[in-house]
Amino acid sequence: MSLYRSSIWFLKGLSEYTRSSFESAAKRFVEKDLDVSVAGRSFMITGASSGIGKAVATAIAKRGGTIHMVCRNKDKAEEARAEIVKETGNKEIYIHILDFTETRKVWEFAEAFKKKFRSLNVLINNAGSMLTQREVNTEGLEKNFACNTLAPYILTKSLVPLLEKSGDPRVIMVSSGIMLVKKLRIGDLQSQRGRFDGTMVYAQHKRQLVVMTEQLAKAHANIHFSVMHPGWVDTPAAEAMPDFYQSMKNKLRTPEQGADTVVWLAVSEASAAKPSGRFFQDRKMIPTHLPLAWTHSSLEQKERFMTLLEELAKASQPH
């Protein structure tokens, strides 16, 4: 079954995730959707110093938004900020330094942010990690899980009250099409069993983001949630997979093309009119399962997953 899923998924990727597929999808985009000013609105973007996150920050800064870049590396963040300011002329760009594998610090950051800033209109959980060796953090959590799944959960849950009191609040999760090869698996959230395969662990986390988004949308009806796949994009994350990068590098999307649907979800009126909790690719809602792939989970499993996340989040919450 997993060979079937992987083969179908790769063929799907060749026809839907490349630069040429973006260019053909873009023919149906409504240009004026992004012809908006977001002056006065604030956007938190994680992993904003490179790749898709930086392209998102630039596109939103161009439209006048206040940007909170949440980044791990101070030097890279400052360099990226300077480039964004130079390109857009927007100086309302703030840097926050945070490593998402440090679970307790994610709480501390979010709680401090809530006290300092009076509003946050849009949260974009973009940062993602694919460590190829299993490592654990001080809470005993596998580090990819801490960064890819638990950090977006904690950040979102902690910032819900701030989002709810801000106008037209939205949360966007950057997942990946590779999640289509995985069924939600809740019995081994820390990837302790069997051989550790970083790519498949990452794919599982991206599935978890899709389920989390769907469930958070139900729990918080005042906030508009979306989750998306950016396509195959030429970024440091893609370069970190040398075989994939070598064979695909001429077909990859630019970071701006990868960022397009995130920006559309973050700023357009058209996206806010779509139902909350859905999965998007190239500005379109798409199914979260491959045909005949047996990746569906029961509602009970999904709710159990959310309970487990809540327990893990609580266990690392500072008192």
Ligand SMILES: NC(=O)c1ccc[n+]([C@@H]2O[C@H](COP(=O)([O-])OP(=O)(O)OC[C@H]3O[C@@H](n4cnc5c(N)ncnc54)[C@H](O)[C@@H]3O)[C@@H](O)[C@H]2O)c1
């Ligand atoms: N590039 C692709 O083809 C592709 C495809 C599907 C999904 N994605 C997703 O897009 C998102 C952005 O990735 P990208 O392709 O722009 O690559 P990237 O490497 O440029 O961006 C990833 C960002 O996450 C940050 N990050 C990673 N670990 C972190 C940690 N522990 N703490 C804080 N920040 C951390 C990095 O510093 C970086 O800024 C990721 O979630 C990735 O999974 C990318």
